[in-house]
Amino acid sequence: MIRLITLLLLAGSFAVQAQDTRLNLPYSRFTLDNGLTVIVHEDFSTPMVAVNVWYHVGSSYEKPGRTGFAHLFEHIMFEGSGHVKEGDFDNLLEAAGGNNNGSTNNDRTNYYETVPANAVSLALFLESDRMGYLPDAMSPGKVDGQRDVVKNERRQSYENRPYGLAWQYLSSEFYPKNHPYHWPVIGYMEDLSAASYEDVLEFFKKYYRPNNAALVIAGAIKTADAKKLAESWFRDVPKGETIIRPEAPEFELSGVKTMTIEDNVQLPRLYMAFKSPRSLSPGDAEMDITAQILAGGKNSRLYKRLVYDLQIAQDVAAFQNSGALSSQLIIIATARPGIDLDQLKNVIDEEIEKLKAESPSQRELQRVVNQYEVGYLSQFQSIEAKADMMNSYFRFTGNPDWANEDLSRYKSIDTGDISSVTQTYLDLNKRLILSFVPKGATELAVKSTGEQK
Amino acid sequence: MKKALLTFAVSVLPLLLFAQNPDRSEAPALGPIQPLVIPEIESFKLSNGIPVYFVRKDQVPLVQINLFVSGGSAFEKPSELGLANLTTDLMTEGAGKRDALALADEIDFLGIRLDAYAGSEFMGVNLFAPTSRVDQALDLMKDVTLSPSFAEKELDRIRKSKLVTLGQNHDESRVIASTAFNQIIFGKDHAFGRGATGTEKTLKSFTVKEVRAFHETYFNAKNAWIVVAGAIDQKALKIKLETALGKMKSGKSFETPKLPVPTVAGRVIYLIDKPGAAQSELRIGHTGVNRMTPDYFNLTVVNTILGGSFTSRLNQNIREEHGYAYGASSRFGFQKNTGAFLAASAVQTEVTDSAIFEFMKELKGISKISEEDLTRARNYVALSFPSDFADVQSIADNIGNQIFYGLPKDYYNTYTRNILDVTVDNAVKTAKNYIKTDDLVIVVVGDKAQIEAKIKGLNLGEIKYLSIEDVLGPVPQI
Numbered sequence A: 001m002i003r004l005i006t007l008l009l010l011a012g013s014f015a016v017q018a019q020d021t022r023l024n025l026p027y028s029r030f031t032l033d034n035g036l037t038v039i040v041h042e043d044f045s046t047p048m049v050a051v052n053v054w055y056h057v058g059s060s061y062e063k064p065g066r067t068g069f070a071h072l073f074e075h076i077m078f079e080g081s082g083h084v085k086e087g088d089f090d091n092l093l094e095a096a097g098g099n100n101n102g103s104t105n106n107d108r109t110n111y112y113e114t115v116p117a118n119a120v121s122l123a124l125f126l127e128s129d130r131m132g133y134l135p136d137a138m139s140p141g142k143v144d145g146q147r148d149v150v151k152n153e154r155r156q157s158y159e160n161r162p163y164g165l166a167w168q169y170l171s172s173e174f175y176p177k178n179h180p181y182h183w184p185v186i187g188y189m190e191d192l193s194a195a196s197y198e199d200v201l202e203f204f205k206k207y208y209r210p211n212n213a214a215l216v217i218a219g220a221i222k223t224a225d226a227k228k229l230a231e232s233w234f235r236d237v238p239k240g241e242t243i244i245r246p247e248a249p250e251f252e253l254s255g256v257k258t259m260t261i262e263d264n265v266q267l268p269r270l271y272m273a274f275k276s277p278r279s280l281s282p283g284d285a286e287m288d289i290t291a292q293i294l295a296g297g298k299n300s301r302l303y304k305r306l307v308y309d310l311q312i313a314q315d316v317a318a319f320q321n322s323g324a325l326s327s328q329l330i331i332i333a334t335a336r337p338g339i340d341l342d343q344l345k346n347v348i349d350e351e352i353e354k355l356k357a358e359s360p361s362q363r364e365l366q367r368v369v370n371q372y373e374v375g376y377l378s379q380f381q382s383i384e385a386k387a388d389m390m391n392s393y394f395r396f397t398g399n400p401d402w403a404n405e406d407l408s409r410y411k412s413i414d415t416g417d418i419s420s421v422t423q424t425y426l427d428l429n430k431r432l433i434l435s436f437v438p439k440g441a442t443e444l445a446v447k448s449t450g451e452q453k
Numbered sequence B: 001m002k003k004a005l006l007t008f009a010v011s012v013l014p015l016l017l018f019a020q021n022p023d024r025s026e027a028p029a030l031g032p033i034q035p036l037v038i039p040e041i042e043s044f045k046l047s048n049g050i051p052v053y054f055v056r057k058d059q060v061p062l063v064q065i066n067l068f069v070s071g072g073s074a075f076e077k078p079s080e081l082g083l084a085n086l087t088t089d090l091m092t093e094g095a096g097k098r099d100a101l102a103l104a105d106e107i108d109f110l111g112i113r114l115d116a117y118a119g120s121e122f123m124g125v126n127l128f129a130p131t132s133r134v135d136q137a138l139d140l141m142k143d144v145t146l147s148p149s150f151a152e153k154e155l156d157r158i159r160k161s162k163l164v165t166l167g168q169n170h171d172e173s174r175v176i177a178s179t180a181f182n183q184i185i186f187g188k189d190h191a192f193g194r195g196a197t198g199t200e201k202t203l204k205s206f207t208v209k210e211v212r213a214f215h216e217t218y219f220n221a222k223n224a225w226i227v228v229a230g231a232i233d234q235k236a237l238k239i240k241l242e243t244a245l246g247k248m249k250s251g252k253s254f255e256t257p258k259l260p261v262p263t264v265a266g267r268v269i270y271l272i273d274k275p276g277a278a279q280s281e282l283r284i285g286h287t288g289v290n291r292m293t294p295d296y297f298n299l300t301v302v303n304t305i306l307g308g309s310f311t312s313r314l315n316q317n318i319r320e321e322h323g324y325a326y327g328a329s330s331r332f333g334f335q336k337n338t339g340a341f342l343a344a345s346a347v348q349t350e351v352t353d354s355a356i357f358e359f360m361k362e363l364k365g366i367s368k369i370s371e372e373d374l375t376r377a378r379n380y381v382a383l384s385f386p387s388d389f390a391d392v393q394s395i396a397d398n399i400g401n402q403i404f405y406g407l408p409k410d411y412y413n414t415y416t417r418n419i420l421d422v423t424v425d426n427a428v429k430t431a432k433n434y435i436k437t438d439d440l441v442i443v444v445v446g447d448k449a450q451i452e453a454k455i456k457g458l459n460l461g462e463i464k465y466l467s468i469e470d471v472l473g474p475v476p477q478i
Helices: A003-011 A069-076 A088-095 A117-137 A140-159 A166-172 A189-194 A197-207 A223-234 A284-295 A301-309 A341-357 A362-379 A383-397 A403-411 A415-425 B002-018 B083-091 B100-110 B131-146 B152-171 B173-186 B200-205 B208-218 B234-245 B296-307 B313-321 B349-365 B371-383 B385-389 B392-404 B411-420 B424-434 B448-457 B468-472
Strands: A028-031 A037-042 A048-055 A099-104 A109-116 A213-219 A256-263 A269-276 A313-321 A327-335 A431-438 B042-045 B051-056 B062-070 B113-118 B122-130 B224-230 B267-273 B279-287 B325-334 B338-348 B440-446 B462-466
Touching (some): A028 A223, A037 A223, A048 A117, A048 A383, A069 A099, A069 A109, A069 A140, A069 A197, A088 A099, A088 A117, A088 B371, A109 A117, A109 A383, A117 A213, A140 A189, A140 B313, A140 B325, A140 B338, A166 A256, A166 A269, A166 A327, A166 A431, A213 A383, A269 A341, A269 A415, A284 A301, A284 A313, A284 A362, A301 A327, A301 B100, A313 B152, A327 A341, A341 A415, A341 A431, A362 A383, A362 A403, A362 B062, A362 B100, A383 A403, B042 B234, B051 B234, B062 B131, B062 B392, B083 B122, B100 B131, B113 B131, B122 B131, B122 B392, B152 B200, B152 B208, B152 B468, B173 B267, B173 B279, B173 B338, B173 B440, B173 B468, B224 B392, B267 B448, B267 B468, B279 B349, B296 B313, B296 B325, B296 B349, B296 B371, B296 B411, B296 B424, B338 B349, B349 B440, B371 B385, B371 B411, B440 B448, B462 B468
Parallel strands (some): A037 A213, A256 A431, B051 B224, B267 B462
Antiparallel strands (some): A048 A109, A048 A213, A099 A109, A313 A327, B062 B122, B062 B224, B113 B122, B279 B338, B279 B440, B325 B338
């Protein structure tokens, strides 16, 4: 509530200066008696409103034998609730000109609607009803229906896609068995088959409670109106127990782990993963930048050598796959016909070693930071992006208006920091290397050079 | 007891008044709609005659500047397949005094996006930049548009990359299915049937000379127009654009070629074997209609009901009712020339035949539309419309369409009304006119051994067999 004063002061000054980018997200925040956090951000540039609910639960909260459950549950949330019959969640929103969806990752599940400003009440009715009364409309048949849909989502995005199973192995072969990131968010087919109606009820009761959620309302609505609507729709949702959050065991990759997968592909592809600092911890932003210096744009180290100069790779990418409990720095490169993956790996290793030995140039660093800066500006055009950003910042920093601080993380990095994190985290003797090769062409895979696990 | 009760009641009363539970007996009523008024497009001309269309949008200090020219893959001669895309890809591989790496470095350093692209009927150069860096950005846009280097070395590199991509397409059921569908309904020689990447033969034949000539022919002031949306003052914009593009040379202006409109006769299933596939890619449809059709609003609403939204019949049937797929959809490809009508999904291998059966059922059933279905679809399209005007990129895209397709001046400000005016009668008439079930093509890319017999059992029509190579050609030799 203290924020309300700040809000009034900032309300008139929401203007982003690109020279010295200030990314303000003025907001008002309050907590209902049942523990639901509500955050409101005004933006009247279009007569639309984004409603965004985060439940602080993701695949890392799952039990063994029930992988993929958080995501399966996300699907079930659209199938009706106590006062909303099956199909009406979408019927009502579409009839009002609204769009909606949801997504699940390791750490959280989000649900969002974009509605014309006159339909905010409808969106909040629907969100509050499934938060309060989902089990009243739940049935084993509905669970079965969405189970089939999710299995087809898995087929479409993983099994029937070239290299699609890489994402599963990047979890299962990288994280130890007792780590909550050991299994893929989509889950395993046999676990999806095993999920029961009782599991759904238990998961709902445990995690889908207002005290484990936050609601952002962003767009063409006055704060006082949004507040009134949120209070009136969510007040009857009962509070749940205190949530026990998953804990990640300390672990180190003990050596170089290699794995070869024969797939229906023309070209071999290499996936390499190093253990890196978890999201928002020291070193995380440095790893984001390191990934870009390695493979973002034509002048990046790996693109320039592998794709541009040597032309032994068709493509290369690198990114920091950040999670609340742990992260991975992932490098992906596809070989040109006739090239084996050792050739790519050798160049990647050389470039990593170079980055350790000598700091990148100021220009290389600034190039990446400038792109981040414009990226933030671009996102600030969208009420949906802002709403999700605010929920994310609230969850992981406690402050929904954290975009400036987030950008400052990148702006304050100097070139020496990049070499330093590269030395610390990109240890060539501690990594996972996946080789995807055409069927019968295992000779194209990376031959293990380091110590084998 | 009475007294005690009374005290209780008094103490609880205010709580009840304030903490009344919400009425969930029915969904809350909607308030009055707040319309979005699209500001009038301002227009002016550069000294070399290039028209500029501009909409100011101030919320965030960003600008989108799109230069269009008439041209693209539909303009290619048979020996030129892939030349439009190759040319525009090469425009950002070195320009002015910068080579490919120096140009990329400058673009990345400014944090801007600067891309050249080719569609089938128009091509162009798009710039997205913070207002504060628009001068430097326009300087690069000028080089890319007017003086790309077209170095031999870069041509060879991009050519090789494209040939490899053609080979990789053999892995992708999605690409195989879509390519086959377009080849079959339009014909392999038709601009919409032959694809835009080119073939191994044409790609290997191109020299810098042809690329340069293609660029020179189409990228001229007489053949160009510019669309701008963003946080910039019109006066300043005019000066900046004049500096950057006011000296673009004149040339010939081009009309979009009138492509033949083949019709699909009879119902034929094309089965393309992809052994071991976990899903079958389905592409079902026929040739459709062009963007200028007076039935555009009717078609948009009809397609929303059939396969253009989550609650659409195809998605509800294939995904929600049967769980055959992650999703199913349909669309009309609207261009100046007649595009395709297409219904599509990736369905579980074991139920491929059942899914095709359900697709056919829904295509037939679209000739019946209830008032409720119609209202939901109309509202969904009409009332979500302001979201298409939230950012400078989308605004520029919308204005670009308005100009290219010659839509009326008040098009966007009457759009909501026009959609809401679609009637059941018109929707039904349109559905019957444009969605055929006796004359259509069904393309299936999947595991033939598992799906063939059951598809035959549907007795939908003749089954023709194609191999991946029949569709994509052999994997190119690099």
